[in-house]
Amino acid sequence: MPDFESYCEILRDIWQTRQLTNMGFYHQKFQAALREFLNVSNVELFTNGHMALELSLQAFNFPAGAEVITTPFTFASTTHAIVRNGLTPVFCDINSKNYTIDAAQIENLITEKTCAIMPVHVYGNICDVEEISRLAKKYRLKIIYDAAHTFGEKFNGRSVAEFGDVSCYSFHATKTFHTIEGGCACFHDKNLGVKLYHLKNFGIRDAEHVDGIGANAKMNEFCAAMGLCNLKNVDAGILKRHKVFNRYVENLGGAADLKLNFVQEGLSANYSYFPVLFEEKIRDKIFADLANAGIIARKYFYPLTNEFECFEGRFDVSKTPIAQKISRQVLTLPMYADLPLEVVDKICGIILGRSA
Secondary structure (H helix, E strand, O other), rough: OHHHHHHHHHHHHHHHHHHOOOOOOHHHHHHHHHHHHOOEEEEEEEEEHHHHHHHHHHHOOOOOOOEEOOOOOOOHHHHHHOOOOOEEEOOOEEOOOOOOOOOHHHHHOOOOOOHHHEEEEOOOOOOOHHHHHHHHEEEEEEEEOOOOOOOOOOOEEEEEEHOOOOOEEOOOOOOOOOOOOOOOEOOOOOOHHHHHHHHHHHOOEOEEEEEEOOEEOOOOOHHHHHHHHHOOOOOHHHHHHHHHHHHHHHHOOOOOOOOOOOOOOOOOOOOOOOEEEEOHHHHHHHHHHHHHHOOEEOOOOOOOOOHHHHHHOOOOHHHOHHHHHHHHOEOOOOOOOOOOHHHHHHHHHHHHHOOO
């Protein structure tokens, strides 16, 4: 959370103007601040990260039933954004090194129906952006990145927000950077921005013309104000997270029966998550032991999205075996800027006592 007084100062302004939503002063100010911070030319704000994904797909106006190559090792939002657009998700397996989509397998999944690739940067790990870009150019496909885990990151000196045709962020309260609830899409084509603006505002062109069918996905002034306050502190928060990350590594780095996820070469990380792989039975016991101690870890991501009950019988999970295996082994441990290091030691003590 930001400094209480600084947030209240902005709220006082909102009370005076009485403009609570509809792309007001703080919405525009936050939008401009994000363009500068993320080093991108275009940013559109949304009420949440899911609507950024869903409406970005809709803006391309792909034909019904067209295929989008994606990963099942993600949050529900990624897959649901595809399905809710009347498109067909085609699931590619992940690599076992950093849990992102296995770019080497994408080309074999491309058909005449493929319209886009929707990769997911996972736990702050970056996809093979060069290979994905090469494939997209070769087959004339769009790339929409689910970049929810990567706010503030750079890869080989470039802002992660620059990759693909669109990179979508979530500003949910659990993220490294948040606006209470919110999200954005970063993109290169200004014409796409016009479409996104209309889609998030009911398809309204002006006061007397509605020439499209849209949703209501506008970010309000209160969330924009929270974003402005938190943006001032995000770099300091990442430094704090780095200390927590290092403490976990110090405690768990020597354990033989678990696998840690280290920072990729060339990545300026945001330390948003701390995933650990265990054997499946050990994972579930550790999850329970931590819960009994009042510590909430997450089986994140489990189950895979292609295993959801709402898609029962539709997808063959055996085609993504690495994703299936890792989903049954992974546990993400508590990670936030103000997590006391002695609590990290307590968490690791429970893990080492259980897995030794």
